[in-house]
Amino acid sequence: MIFELRTYTAKxxxxxxxxxxxxxxxxxxQQxxxxxxVGFYVTELGPLNQIVHLWRYASLADREQRRQTLEADPAWAVYRAHYRELDAIQMQDxxxxxxxxxxxx
Known part of the structure; x- marks a missing residue:
């Protein structure tokens, strides 16, 4: 099992x-x-304006396959366009x- 920890820093x-x-x-x-x-969080103390989410996968191969399926969904392309238009995130890790x-x- 592996976990992916994603942190977005909002403007x-x-x-x-x-x-x-x-x-x-x-x-x-995404669900x-x-x-x-596993969880979706916002920072309360420490670096502010951060959105953190944690995902569980069986393996790196499982993650890759699931991400490919997500990327192929037309609704995901619509979301990504709206995400770019919103221009709220300055950094992702x-x-x-x-x-x-x-x-x-």
């Missing part, structure tokens, strides 16, 4: 705009194609995490 004052667009147009699509949503042998998850 100041734009976090709510991004979250609304994501919830309205992307969340259901349909990616499955494995993605990490693949592998649990340590003693990790509870």
């Amino acid at each position: 100041p004052g734009r976090t709510a705009d991004f979250l609304k667009l994501y919830e309205d147009e992307a969340l259901a699509l 349909k194609h990616l499955g494995g949503l 993605s990490k693949i995490l592998k649990p340590a042998s003693f990790s509870p998850v």
Whole structure:
């Protein structure tokens, strides 16, 4: 099992705009194609304006296949166009995490 930790840094004052667009147009699509949503968060302390989500996959190959399926969905292309138009995100970071042998998850 692997986890993907995605962190988006929104432009100041734009976090709510991004979250609304994501919830309205992307969340259901990602849940349909990616499955494995562990959590979706916003920062309260530390670096502000960050949106963090964590996804679980069986393997890197599983992640790749699921991402390809998502990218092939026409509704995802519509969301990506709206995402670009919104222009609320200034940076994105993605990490693949592998649990340590003693990790509870």
